[in-house]
Amino acid sequence: MxxxxxxxxxxxxxxxxxxxxxxxxxxxxxxxxxxxxxxxxxxxxxxxxxxxxxxxxxxxxxxxxxxxxxxxxxxxxxxxxAKSKYPEHFAEAADAEAEATEIREYAPLLIPGLLQTAEYARAVFRAYQPTAPQRVVDDLVTARMERVRILDDPADPLLWVVLDEAALRRTTGGPKVMTEALRHIAGMIHQSRAIVQVLPFDSGAHASMEGSIKLMDFMEAPPLVYYEGVGTGRLEDDPATVRHQRRTFEFLTAAALPPENSLVMLETMAQDYAHEEHP
CATH class of the missing domain: 1.10.260.40 (lambda repressor-like DNA-binding domains)
Known part of the structure; x- marks a missing residue:
């Protein structure tokens, strides 16, 4: 160790x-x-x-x-x-994420937090808490955007995301929000701040159909995997479990589109959403 x-x-x-x-x-x-x-x-x-x-x-x-x-x-x-601006089930994972040197994530249903725009995050939080006061949603959005700042350093961390096509097709917040969200991801790719692959529908069954994966590696600490459900989250450091999920992520990257093709798909979908916004 x-x-x-x-x-x-x-x-x-x-x-x-x-x-x-x-x-x-x-x-x-x-x-x-x-x-x-x-x-x-x-x-x-x-x-x-x-x-x-x-x-x-x-x-x-x-x-x-x-x-x-x-x-x-x-x-x-x-x-x-113990004080945190994040929901209790995610607070420990957010702490770990801020210390990670490499983050690998598979997102099956929504764009992951580190790649979200403020308006996309707002739509997600409003859907989670439809009756919450506006200030509560605003605070959650602010905290999420503060998380994104870990990507300001051009050298650290490595962010590698596999996005399921389902996350891109779900019109979260409307066409305008989706246009900005997908263009933001494309911009992160162009700036070499993230490696993004899209797992298309036609890839069929895949290794992580049961849920999301987030793997985190650290300079001086053992790796972690984070599991998240509705209002729940758990960090796991068992070496066998981490190895298994790392292999699962590798299977996903093999089934997904190459990064170049994924970028083309993201930019094409952003254009499609822009056409819906301005027919």
Whole structure:
């Protein structure tokens, strides 16, 4: 397992807590695997806490305090890392996404968050919460657009997305919103900020018909896979599970259109939506 990443304690409360955990663990003479056994988690999980990839939850913090004889230090301080602008089921995944060096995602039903425009995101959130006050939807859109800023760095992370044709055909927010959404994706491709492949309907049955996949790799922590459902989400670090989902993603890329053909399809569909908007 790679050694823990050197963190800047001033960068975030989560980074500070991860650095303190590493210090306390090493002072106790324990490896990540040793501490993981005492916490009933994997050594990989401990490494992800130390690398600030995962958020420390109170139940884990309580066990850490007992295992490392740190009083209630971690339980008290983990509360500072619990605040998030994201829905509870996605907050930990958003934290991990911000630290990832590579993100691979298959989206079967909608354009994934990192490739969304503000108006597309607004249409999605309004559909999720049709009776919510406008300020709630606005806050969700703002948080989503802040997530997109991780793509501002031209070198990091690598983003590779397989988009199901179904996500492109569903007219979310109307033709104008879809025109802008698809042109935005095409622009990201032209700027070399994303690799995008379209999985067309005529590819038939494929390896991930049961749902979406998000794989995340990190510089100094083991990889993660994220599963998401309606109002639910789960991060998984089991190596066998991650390997299986990585292979599934490879099968998807083999079945999808090549990037060049996918770009042509995206731009053609954007033009079609523009014609619907202005017949």
């Amino acid at each position: 790679p050694g823990p990443k050197d963190l800047d304690p001033s960068s975030s409360p989560r980074a500070l807590l991860g650095a303190e955990l590493r210090h306390a663990r090493e002072r106790a003479g324990l490896s990540q695997e040793d501490l993981g056994q005492r916490l009933f988690v994997s050594g990989s999980f401990v490494g992800q806490l130390e690398a600030a990839v995962r958020r420390m939850q109170p139940e884990i913090a309580r066990l850490i305090d007992v295992a490392l004889d740190t009083g209630d230090f971690f339980l008290r301080n983990c509360q500072a890392t």
